[in-house]
Amino acid sequence: MYKRTTAHITVTVTPAYLAEQSNPESGKWAFAYRVEIKNGSGEPVRLRSRYWHITDDRGHVEEVRGPGVLGEEPLLPPGNSYTYTSGCPLGTPSGFMRGHYNFERADGSMFQVAIPAFSLDIPAQNRTLN
Template sequence: MYKATTRGITVSVTPAYLEGQSDPEAGRWVWAYTIAIENGGTETVQLRARHWRITDAHGHVEDVRGAGVVGEEPVIPPGDSFTYTSGCPLPTPSGFMQGSYRMEGEDGSSFDIAVPPFSLDLPDMARVLN
């Protein structure tokens, strides 16, 4: 598991290779990642947007931005958490992701929290963050 804490909000990531959805002969490897966002702060926050930097084994970087996560903009009160699972295809058998979430506080102010870099590797490969 990978973790990062920003302003009392902890983001934990657990990646998993999806062999059944991957097709190495066609140059497609797929991972799922489960993210838990735990609000250890003192105010209710809402996740408004995401930004991902996805890097494959050749060093190609793709930036992905969008509203919310998995079609939601969850509200997370202090002491509560939100967990979701999503996926990422790559054209190489390894890579890594990192990013941030744009959060909104109770007063309407926005701030970014870090999503830790996490490795996307086949189960029998050593984990390496490039």
Template sequence: MYQKVTNHIEVTVEPSFLPEHSSPERSRYVWAYEVEIRNLGTETVRLRNRHWTITNAHGEVEEVRGAGVVGEQPTLEPGSSFRYTSGCPLTTPSGIMVGNYEMERQSGERFIVDIPAFSLDLPDHRPTVN
């Protein structure tokens, strides 16, 4: 499990390999990652945008940007959390993801929340430094 707190927002990520969706003989490796976003602050905030940087074991980088997460822009009141699961395919048996969320306060002020870097490694596989 990977965890980081930025601007009173805690982001926890837990990745897992999906062998049933992967095909190593075709260089396709798929992971799911479960994310929990918890508002530790005193203000209500809304998740507006996401930005991911995904790097495979060959150092190839893919950037993903978009509105919200899994089709939603959740509002988090103080003490509440939002949980979702998404996925990531790679062409290598390991990689790393890192990113951030753009959040908005009720005043309209926007701020960035870091998503902790997390590794995508096959179970029982020696990780590759990316």
């Protein structure tokens, strides 16, 4: 679990490897990540957009920008949270993601909330020592 708080908004990310959706023989590894966003501020905020910076273990970078998350722009009243699960395919067995969300306050002002950097890794392989 990875956690970061910016402007009283806490983002917690829990990644997982999806073996059943991966195909290492063809160079495809699938990962899911669960995100919880908790509003610890004293005002309602709306998530307007997201930015992801995805790096595989060869250093290849992909950037993803878009409105909201999963087609929604959730409103988070003070003390409430919003949770969603999404996925990320990689061409390598590991990598990492980081990014930010852009939120809007009731007065229309915008602010950025950091998403903690987190790793995407296949489970450790058992090794035999001779």
